[in-house]
Amino acid sequence: MIENGPGFLAWLxxxxxxxxxxxxxxxxLRSLPISSSVIYLLLGLTVGPSGFGWLRVDLSExxxxxxxxxxxxxxxxxxxxxxxxxxxxxxxxxxxxxLLAGPVMFASIAGVAAFAVYVFGLxxxxxxxxxxxxxxxxxxxxxxxxxxxxxxxxxxxxxxSGEAGLNDGxxxxxxxxxxxxxRHGSAGAWIGTWAAHxxxxxxxAGLLFGYAIGKGxxxxxxxxxxxxxxxxxxxxxxxxxxxxxxxxxxxxxxAWGFLSVFAAGFGxxxxxxxxxxxxxxxxxxxxxxxxxxxDPPHPPAEHLVPAKVESPSLDQPAIAAxxxxxxxxxxxxxxxxxxxxxxxxxVGAAAMSHWDVRALPLALFLFVILRPxxxxxxxxxxxxSNAQRWLMGWFGLRGIGSLYYLTxxxxxxxxxxxxxxxxxxxxxTVLLSILFHGISAQPLLSRYERALGAA
Numbered sequence: 001m002i003e004n005g006p007g008f009l010a011w012l013x014x015x016x017x018x019x020x021x022x023x024x025x026x027x028x029l030r031s032l033p034i035s036s037s038v039i040y041l042l043l044g045l046t047v048g049p050s051g052f053g054w055l056r057v058d059l060s061e062x063x064x065x066x067x068x069x070x071x072x073x074x075x076x077x078x079x080x081x082x083x084x085x086x087x088x089x090x091x092x093x094x095x096x097x098x099l100l101a102g103p104v105m106f107a108s109i110a111g112v113a114a115f116a117v118y119v120f121g122l123x124x125x126x127x128x129x130x131x132x133x134x135x136x137x138x139x140x141x142x143x144x145x146x147x148x149x150x151x152x153x154x155x156x157x158x159x160x161s162g163e164a165g166l167n168d169g170x171x172x173x174x175x176x177x178x179x180x181x182x183r184h185g186s187a188g189a190w191i192g193t194w195a196a197h198x199x200x201x202x203x204x205a206g207l208l209f210g211y212a213i214g215k216g217x218x219x220x221x222x223x224x225x226x227x228x229x230x231x232x233x234x235x236x237x238x239x240x241x242x243x244x245x246x247x248x249x250x251x252x253x254x255a256w257g258f259l260s261v262f263a264a265g266f267g268x269x270x271x272x273x274x275x276x277x278x279x280x281x282x283x284x285x286x287x288x289x290x291x292x293x294x295d296p297p298h299p300p301a302e303h304l305v306p307a308k309v310e311s312p313s314l315d316q317p318a319i320a321a322x323x324x325x326x327x328x329x330x331x332x333x334x335x336x337x338x339x340x341x342x343x344x345x346x347v348g349a350a351a352m353s354h355w356d357v358r359a360l361p362l363a364l365f366l367f368v369i370l371r372p373x374x375x376x377x378x379x380x381x382x383x384x385s386n387a388q389r390w391l392m393g394w395f396g397l398r399g400i401g402s403l404y405y406l407t408x409x410x411x412x413x414x415x416x417x418x419x420x421x422x423x424x425x426x427x428x429t430v431l432l433s434i435l436f437h438g439i440s441a442q443p444l445l446s447r448y449e450r451a452l453g454a455a
Contacts, residue, residue, distance in 0.1 A: 018043065018341070035144045037344050037399075038438035041431070044348020057350035059410065059423050066346075067407035073339040073400050074168060075261045077139040079243050080332030081165045082214075082265025083325065085158070086150040086273065086300060092383045093155050096392060097162025099378050100137075105167045107374040108366065108396070109135045109174055115365055120358060126418055129178035133406050133426050134366065135171040138399030139164040140339055141434065144441045145395045150269070150300040150325075155384050156391050156448065163392075165266075168401045169206060169259030173198035175405050179413050202255045209253065210246040210260030214267025215274075217242055218324075222275050225320035235327035242268065268328070272301050272321045281318040302326035343400050344434065351431040356421075359428030366429070367436060371396040391448060395441070398433040402426055 022036065047054045059066070087093055109131040116127035137160070139146075146161040147154075176198055177191075184190055217238070225233055242264050250260030276284075276298040284298055301322035375393030384392070406426045410419050 014047075015341075022341075033439065033442050035141075035438035035441050037141050037340060037434050040341055040344035041348040041434050041438070044345035044350075045352065046348075047345070048349030048352060050352035055345075055349040056353065057346050058353065059350065059407070059427075060420070063407045063410045067404065067411055070343065070400055070404035070407060073140055073343060074258065074404050075243055075247050076332065076335050076339065077400075078165055078168060078258055078262040079239065079246075079265040080329065080336060081139050081146070081161055082262040082267075083269050083328060083332070084147045084150055085161060085165070085266055086269055087153060087158070093153060093158040094162060095382050096155060096159035096379050096384055096389075097166065099382065100159055100163035100375065100392065101166035101170055103378045104163075104371070104374050105135050105170055107378070108370060109171070111370040111374070112362070112366060115362065115370075119361065122421075123182075125178055125182040126422065128181060129175065129409060129414060130422055130425060132171055132174035132178055133402050133409060133422065134398055134429060135174065136168045136398075136401040136405070137164045137395075138397045138401050139168060140336060140401070141344070141399040142395070142397045143336065143340075144438075145397070145445065151303065154452075156388050156395075159384070159388075159392050160395055165262040166259070169256040169262065170203065171401075171405065172256055172258060173202065175409060179409060182418075183413060197254065203259060205253060206250045206255035206257065206259035207263045209250050209255055210263030211267040211270075213246050213249065213260075214242055214264030215271045216267075217245075218268040218271030219274070222271060222317055222321045222324060225324065226315055226317045229315055231323070233324075235324050236331040238324070239328045239331055269325070272325050273298075275321045276301050276318045279317040281322070282316060284318075300325070302329065339400070343403070347399075347403070347427065347430055347434065351427050354424045354427040355431075356424035356428045359425055359432060362425065363429050363432040363436070367394070367396065367433070387448065387451065391444065394444070395437060397437045398430050402430055 022039075044055070045051055049056055109128070112131035112134055113124070113127040116122040116130050117124060120127075122130065142160060142164055145157060146164060147157045152158070173194070177194055180190060180194060181187070221233070221238055224230065243261055246260045246264035247257040250257045280298055281301065281304045283304060298318075301318050302325045303322070305319055305322035305326055372390060372393030375396075376389050379389045379392065382389075403426070406423060409422065414422060
C-alpha cells in the first residue's frame with residue numbers, strides 16, 4: 001500500500017506536523033471558507049499516486065481491512081451523535097430528521113438508481129446497489145453542519161444530525177436488497193422474507209435494543225459514581241463498552257447494529273436527563289423559578305461541571321452525570337477527529353486511481369437536483385423555514401458511511417467488473433461531496449447564522 005515513500009518515522013513526522021498545525025491554527029482554519037476535511041483530502045491527493053506517489057490504496061486489495069476500519073469509524077461517530085441529541089422525539093425539531101432519514105433517503109435511492117439505469121446503462125440490481133451505497137449522509141465528516149453541543153436546538157443542525165444518525169442504518173436493508181437481487185437475478189418471493197427480516201424486525205429491534213442498553217447502563221453508571229464518589233471511573237471504557245455491546249447485541253438478534261449504536265448514545269443522554277429531573281444540579285435547584293412560573297429546563301449536565309471534580313461533590317447525581325457525559329463526549333470528539341484525518345486522507349490517495357468522470361453528472365444530479373428538491377417537497381409541512389429546508393437539502397454530505405457500504409458490498413458478492421464500476425463511481429462521488437460541501441459549508445452557515453441573528 002505504501003510505495004517508494006518515506007519510512008515509518010517520516011510518516012510519523014508528517015502526521016505529527018499535520019496535527020500540530022491543526023491544533024495550533026484551529027482559530028485561523030475555522031475562518032477559512034473550507035472545512036478540515038478538504039485539507040485532509042488535499043493532503044491525501046498530494047501523497048497519493050496523483051502527487052508524490054507515496055501512498056497507493058487499491059480497493060481490490062484493501063476491502064477486508066477497510067470494511068472493518070470504516071465500520072468502527074461509523075459506529076463511534078453514531079454513538080457520539082446520539083449522545084449530543086437531547087430533545088425528546090416528540091419535539092418538532094425531530095420531524096425533519098425523521099423525514100430526511102426516511103422518505104428523502106428513499107427518494108435518493110430511487111432517483112440515483114433510475115439515473116444509473118437510464119444514463120449509465122447499469123442493470124437494475126447494480127443501479128439499486130449504487131443508490132443504496134450513496135444513500136446515507138455521513139456522521140463522521142458532517143461535524144461542521146451538525147449539532148456540536150447538547151444545548152443546540154437549531155432546526156438545520158438538529159435535522160442533519162438526526163438524519164446522519166438514523167439513515168446509516170436505514171440504508172443497510174437496501175444494500176442487502178440489491179445484493180440479494182443480483183444473486184437471485186430477479187424479483188420473487190424472497191422479497192417478502194427480506195422485508196419481514198430486514199425492515200419490519202431489524203429496524204425497530206435495533207433502535208429499541210440500543211436505547212434500552214444505553215439508558216440502563218447509563219443510569220447504573222451514574223448511580224455507581226454518585227454512590228462511591230468515584231472521580232476516576234474511566235468514561236472512555238464505558239463508552240467503548242456501550243458501543244461494543246449495543247452493536248454486537250443487535251447483530252446477534254438479527255437487528256441493525258448501526259441503529260442500535262445511535263440509539264445507545266441517545267439512551268445514555270436520556271439517562272442524564274432523567275437524573276437531572278429527579279436530582280437537579282445544586283446551582284439549578286437553589287435558583288428556583290418564580291412561584292407562578294414553571295421550572296426552567298435543566299441545562300445539559302456537562303455544562304455545569306468544572307474541568308476537575310473532587311470526589312466529595314460526586315455524591316450529587318447531576319454532577320456524576322455531567323462528568324460521565326462530558327468525558328464521553330471528549331473521548332468521542334477526539335476519536336472522530338483522528339478518524340477524519342486518517343480516512344479522508346485515504347479517500348484522497350485512492351480517488352485518482354478510481355476516478356470515474358461519470359461521477360460529475362451523477363454528483364450534480366444528486367447534490368443539486370434530487371436531494372434539494374425532494375427535501376424541499378417532503379419537508380414543506382414541517383416547522384422549518386424555506387431557507388432551512390434548502391440548507392438541509394444541500395448538506396447531504398456523502399463520506400465514510402458510503403465507503404463502509406461499498407466495502408461491505410465488495411466483500412459480500414459485488415465483485416469483478418460490477419464491483420470495480422460501483423467502486424469508481426462511489427469514491428469519485430465521495431471525493432466531489434467532500435469538495436463541494438466542504439467548500440460551501442462555512443460561507444452558507446455563516447450567512448444563515450447572520451440571518452438568524454438579524455431576525
